[in-house]
Amino acid sequence: xxxxxxxxxxxxxxxxxxxxxxxxxxxxxxxxxxxxxxxxxxxxxxxxxxxxxxxxxxxxxxxxxxxxxxxxxxxxxxxxxxxxxxxxxxxxxxxxxxxx
Amino acid sequence: xxxxxxxxxxxxxxxxxxxxxxxxxxxxxxxxxxxxxxxxxxxxxxxxxxxxxxxxxxxxxxxxxxxxxxxxxxxxxxxxxxxxxxxxxxxxxxxxxxxxxxxxxxxxxxxxxxxxxxxxxxxxxxxxxxxxxxxxxxxxxxxxxxxxxxxxxxxxxxxxxxxxxxxxxxxxxxxxxxxxxxxxxxxxxxxxxxxxxxxxxxxxxxxxxxxxxxxxxxxxxxxxxxxxxxxxxxxxxxxxxxxxxxxxxxxxxxxxxxxxxxxxxxxxxxxxxxxxxxxxxxxxxxxxxxxxxxxxxxxxxxxxxxxxxxxxxxxxxxxxxxxxxxxxxxxxxxxxxxxxxxxxxxxxxxxxxxxxxxxxxxxxxxxxxxxxxxxxxxxxxxxxxxxxxxxxxxxxxxxxxxxxxxxxxxxxxxxxxxxxxxxxxxxxxxxxxxxxxxxxxxxxxxxxxxxxxxxxxxxxxxxxxxxxxxxxxxxxxxxxxxxxxxxxxxxxxxxxxxxxxxxxxxxxxxxxxxxxxxxxxxxxxxxxxxxxxxxxxxxxxxxxxxxxxxxxxxxxxx
Numbered sequence: 001x002x003x004x005x006x007x008x009x010x011x012x013x014x015x016x017x018x019x020x021x022x023x024x025x026x027x028x029x030x031x032x033x034x035x036x037x038x039x040x041x042x043x044x045x046x047x048x049x050x051x052x053x054x055x056x057x058x059x060x061x062x063x064x065x066x067x068x069x070x071x072x073x074x075x076x077x078x079x080x081x082x083x084x085x086x087x088x089x090x091x092x093x094x095x096x097x098x099x100x
Numbered sequence: 101x102x103x104x105x106x107x108x109x110x111x112x113x114x115x116x117x118x119x120x121x122x123x124x125x126x127x128x129x130x131x132x133x134x135x136x137x138x139x140x141x142x143x144x145x146x147x148x149x150x151x152x153x154x155x156x157x158x159x160x161x162x163x164x165x166x167x168x169x170x171x172x173x174x175x176x177x178x179x180x181x182x183x184x185x186x187x188x189x190x191x192x193x194x195x196x197x198x199x200x201x202x203x204x205x206x207x208x209x210x211x212x213x214x215x216x217x218x219x220x221x222x223x224x225x226x227x228x229x230x231x232x233x234x235x236x237x238x239x240x241x242x243x244x245x246x247x248x249x250x251x252x253x254x255x256x257x258x259x260x261x262x263x264x265x266x267x268x269x270x271x272x273x274x275x276x277x278x279x280x281x282x283x284x285x286x287x288x289x290x291x292x293x294x295x296x297x298x299x300x301x302x303x304x305x306x307x308x309x310x311x312x313x314x315x316x317x318x319x320x321x322x323x324x325x326x327x328x329x330x331x332x333x334x335x336x337x338x339x340x341x342x343x344x345x346x347x348x349x350x351x352x353x354x355x356x357x358x359x360x361x362x363x364x365x366x367x368x369x370x371x372x373x374x375x376x377x378x379x380x381x382x383x384x385x386x387x388x389x390x391x392x393x394x395x396x397x398x399x400x401x402x403x404x405x406x407x408x409x410x411x412x413x414x415x416x417x418x419x420x421x422x423x424x425x426x427x428x429x430x431x432x433x434x435x436x437x438x439x440x441x442x443x444x445x446x447x448x449x450x451x452x453x454x455x456x457x458x459x460x461x462x463x464x465x466x467x468x469x470x471x472x473x474x475x476x477x478x479x480x481x482x483x484x485x486x487x488x489x490x491x492x493x494x495x496x497x498x499x500x501x502x503x504x505x506x507x508x509x510x511x512x513x514x515x516x517x518x519x520x521x522x523x524x525x526x527x528x529x530x531x532x533x534x535x536x537x538x539x540x541x542x543x544x545x546x547x548x549x550x551x552x553x554x555x556x557x558x559x560x561x562x563x564x565x566x567x568x569x570x571x572x573x574x575x576x577x578x579x580x581x582x583x584x585x586x587x588x589x590x591x592x593x594x595x596x597x598x599x600x601x602x603x604x605x606x607x608x609x610x611x612x613x614x615x616x617x618x619x620x621x622x623x624x625x626x627x628x629x630x631x632x633x634x635x636x637x638x639x640x641x642x643x644x645x646x647x648x649x650x651x652x653x654x655x656x657x658x
Contacts, residue, residue, distance in 0.1 A: 002647065002650050004645075028587030031346065032347075035339065045312075046312075049312040050331050052333055053435050054333045055176060055177070055314075057388070058179065058391075060182070062384070064384075065381050068377035069377045071377070072373045079636055088637075089367075090368055092366045
């Protein structure tokens with residue numbers, strides 16, 4: 001066990017939280033945001049589909065999928081930057097202290 | 101017996117054999133196999149298992165039809181049911197995985213240090229999972245019944261017995277690998293017909309790209325008929341109902357115990373994040389295709405069925421008219437079936453596609469197997485959630501903590517068998533339509549689990565009194581609103597019963613915060629455990645300091 005500077009640990013948490021909050025905000029804009037202004041988007045079309053319908057049927061879902069993969073990839077990078085070793089995580093996670 | 105019967109029967113029998121075989125091969129030997137599949141499922145396979153666990157009979161059979169009938173307003177289901185994975189993967193799943201318990205109620209009980217909270221959560225899990233499973237059981241009954249031409253009640257019981265057998269054998273370990281197989285079956289069955297239909301109507305094998313063309317032609321047809329445009333927003337409810345429904349489905353998704361527990365089967369927080377990403381990709385394949393199904397089917401109904409002489413309708417319509425799923429009435433007695441004289445049940449859209457597009461008996465058989473896979477995989481996961489609550493949260497944690505591993509496995513197995521059979525019997529006379537029941541289950545999950553888990557993970561000050569009162573208030577507000585809206589005609593901003601979760605969630609969050617602040621903070625140990633969830637496994641928070649486990653020395657004891 002090695003002690004980590006509290007500032008470093010806080011920075012880790014802050015980076016991850018900022019990432020998550022930005023992604024949630026984008027997710028909210030493409031779904032709730034678009035629904036709120038749906039009536040004004042009917043004239044714009046994407047692949048022959050009016051924008052409000054396109055966002056609900058495809059745009060929002062594709063954005064969600066991209067956000068989830070970005071989160072997984074970027075979080076891995078952050079872990080690496082902070083010297084986290086996934087194989088160590090695995091052995092800690094598996095030998096769970098609270099496996100009844 | 102015609103050849104269609106033999107082919108459908110063979111497909112269903114082959115997939116059933118596969119599921120039971122997988123469960124026998126992955127028989128659970130110890131409690132951690134039974135509850136969390138030994139915590140070693142690779143993220144990509146867990147993603148498939150989440151997909152199958154998640155996509156129910158309602159998604160497979162009913163979603164495209166709902167989108168077809170509701171037009172734009174049906175998209176609330178698509179965005180709500182996919183958007184929930186953002187909340188789940190970003191805010192809850194990795195942290196809950198690090199906390200390392202077997203069930204969701206166990207997390208709530210230990211995080212809030214309260215047996216009462218655990219028991220309320222266990223009972224809520226059982227009620228939510230049970231309501232949700234009724235739809236799956238009757239859905240599987242309808243499929244078996246229609247395809248094998250037997251009474252759907254026999255079909256329902258066949259489904260229930262099958263789940264009881266394979267879930268009891270393998271526990272979570274068996275269910276995981278069965279769900280992986282079920283995902284492959286269901287997605288293949290879902291995509292093949294829509295790809296062929298896209299080829300037939302637009303000469304383009306990619307339905308996701310081609311249905312825009314069909315929507316444009318439909319706009320012209322709608323205008324000719326003088327009916328409201330298919331794509332016009334908010335024709336079936338207010339904008340606020342759309343938003344409330346979408347929120348309810350998202351928060352409910354993030355709070356459904358049978359889905360969350362799938363994230364407990366992987367090894368680390370990192371694997372939980374990747375599971376969520378893979379899961380939504382696999383789920384997205386179906387959800388992105390549902391609006392294409394809807395567009396193609398509506399187009400075919402408008403061009404090939406409507407405006408035909410009533411005695412010269414296409415051949416495939418007959419069996420659907422017989423089952424009452426397609427109602428035709430020549431109300432103006434001109435011998436021609438007008439669009440407005442057609443009434444379409446939403447299950448038709450997907451299930452009739454192979455017949456409409458004339459894809460032959462193998463695709464119809466595959467479709468049946470796919471619909472069964474969707475119903476069984478979800479029902480299996482739900483039965484597992486019920487059984488874990490009964491055998492782990494209630495029996496082991498409250499009644500007999502000294503039980504041996506062997507005893508716990510046997511209690512777990514028996515509770516799955518009993519739960520499956522009871523759900524099967526209730527599904528013989530299912531109350532209300534499938535989508536309706538499912539929508540209520542989401543409102544209840546959104547109001548009970550989502551706030552309890554969200555504050556449990558992100559706010560260390562939240563305590564037992566807060567969570568207990570929060571869950572009770574959340575559930576009461578939701579149930580109250582559902583009944584007031586459904587039977588009393590009371591609504592706020594046009595929000596009906598399916599959107600009730602928005603009020604329940606808000607009420608539960610506010611109650612939890614207010615009551616927690618008015619009572620004593622949780623113990624130092626619990627507050628530290630909550631702060632510990634901010635970091636990956638290798639980092640531990642203790643006494644205001646963060647430690648990195650570099651494997652060099654023995655960690656100091658607590």
